Amino acid sequence: MSEKQTFTGNRGLQLEEALIFEIGSFENCGVDLEDVPQVESRLGDCAAQGDIDLPGLSEPEAMRHFVRLSQKNHAIDAGLYPLGSCTMKHNPRLNEKMARLPGFADIHPLQPQSTVQGALELMDSLAHWLKTLTGMPEVALSPKAGAHGELCGMMAIRAAIEAKGELATRTRVLVPESAHGTNPATAALLGFKVDGIPADASGRVDLAAFKEKLGDDVAAIMLTNPNTCGLFERDIIEIADALHEAGGYFYCDGANFNAIVGRVRPGDLGVDAMHINLHKTFSTPHGGGGPGSGPTVLSERLAPFAPLPYVEKGEDGLRLVENNGDAAHNPFGRMVAFHGQMGMYVRALSYMMSHGADGLRQVAEDAVLNANYILASLKDVMSAPFEGPCMHEALFDDGWMKDTGIDTLDFAKAMIDEGYHPMTMYFPLVVHGAMLIEPTETESKAALDLFIATMRDLVRGAKECEVERFKNAPELAPRRRLDETLAARSPVLRWQSPEAKQAAE
Amino acid sequence: MTLLGGKGMRQLAELNHARAVQLADALGAVKGVEVLTPAFFNEFSVKLPANAAQIVDALADKGVLGGVPVSRLAPHAGLDDVLVVAATEANTENDVAAFAAALTEVLS
DSSP, X not given: OXXXXXXXXXXXXXXXXXXXXXXXXXXXXXXXXXXXXXXXXXXXXXXXXXXXXXXXXXXXXXXXXXXXXXXXXXXXXXXXXXXXXTOOOOOOHHHHHHHTSHHHHTOOTTSOGGGOHHHHHHHHHHHHHHHHHHTOSEEEOOOOSHHHHHHHHHHHHHHHHHXXXXXXXXXXXXXXXXXXXXXXXXXXXXXXXXXXXXXXXXXXXXXXXXXXXXXXXXXXXXXXXXXXXXXXXXXXXXXXXXXXXXXXXXXXXXXXXXXXXXXXXXXXXXXXXXEOOTTTTTOOOOSSSOOOOOOEXXXXXXXXXXXXXXXXXXXXXXXXXXXXXXXXXXXXXXXXXXXXXXXXXHHHHHHHHHHHHHHHHHHHHHHHHHHHHHHHHHTTTSBOSSOSOOSSOEEEBSGGGTTSXXXXXXXXXXXXXXXXXXXXXXOSTTSTTOEXXXXXXXXXXXXXXHHHHHHHHHHHXXXXXXXXXXXXXXXXXXXXXXXXXXXXXXXXOSOOOHHHHHHHO | OTTTHHHHHHHHHHHHHHHHXXXXXXXXXXXXXXXXXXXXXXXXXXXXXXXXHHHHHHHHHTTOOOOEEXXXXXXXXXXXXXXXXXXXXXXXXXHHHHHHHHHHHHXX
């Protein structure tokens, strides 16, 4: 790349941009507000004592500021985004159009229910299809993210255990070593003791080790299926049966439901609770475009404890059950102030309805096919830790890099120079130097072929010890390799004026 | 916030408050309605001479979203005749007048 220096610091279309605090001013306002009518203040003693030192920009300045910042980011609309376990798939524009319909976008969660019957029907339809696709009798729509859904499911499990009078004795939650970190965190947050289960040589739960850990103090297992190694847990039904026999509950982390949607119903596998990331399986935006949404399906045994609120059919149409006294069952409480992420409900249902049953099945099939295409196309030059086909993501370790002087982080940085967002690195923890690639079903064969060719060229470069290509990367990104350790240890999170900075020094 | 800046943010807040004061004055002038909140920013409570949830439904039939009955937030608090209302910069003086007129009608 040319080292040419420019007067502005811009490099052609790659434009430098200062912080809003450095380009805006207190006096600037990009909104044409009407004059304030003269009234007698009723603020009491709460009137503002001073000004807020907030910089303002005109509308074109604000637009340029955020467009320029966005151009420094990789995005799903810019290119293949192979972050394993994150399911960075295309967000269909039809979903966005539906979510912007005034009857969905411009409503308030507390307006009279008679005026939002369409929105309630949408929530009811979404709930119906989530239950149908998972083979589960109940769903709590409201959790606002995957980990929030985990918390919801585990709170339902805790309520069921409490109802049986076993809260003091069922204190242990089994979590496989390959689990998402949020699983043990959720169990610990609820006061359970976390007990790890090792993986076997095939990358799956060690069934014998699991059975040895069962006992009448086990509250639940939190198992991801397909797991974070991209493998289907073949013993899942045996695990569920043994667990139920021991009186425990089965929490399934549904982050990877996109690999099996339309093909397998978790309810048929013995699952008691599972969250569904609408922002993964059902294509609602995330990775900066969110928010997430984590509806949680519940089995017959947990349905009586499902949280508020929920939609039910009444005499005068649909109604929201918002209070304990109005519920026919025994809700464990509520997870959110209102009803959850309405905008994501609209997008998810739009995705379901536009795909249909056959389309959703094809989502899973193509996601798995694409991941296996990657695995099959790279495993002769990279090292895959586990035998056999994968599900929706292909996992490699750093064994093939031995003695090259290059590590997983270097490899990921070099991918940035090639125009790719790196794959998930160093996760799952059970694999050394892990590289987890999830192409998703929305990439074409041409896009996959270019990605594979790029990866093979990088692998060749690494094996031929082109150390500079890796150690100096990224060289072509808007910023060079950052000091991640310093950033983590001494983050600068707040802007300070030059004057304040000088005074502090 | 980027568009408003500090000065715009203050004007926005003043506009919210002024509109809320106008709304409180307009609703307080409706027969049987009492503004309960002595000091407020842009949201306050009013006591109605009837069940607030029913009044809100009747207002909705007239095309006015008239606030949140306290009974929806706290069903057994004994405050079934109390309504929480708010005004923002998005409401006009015409909106304020329309709300007061609709409330007068449904209470008569």
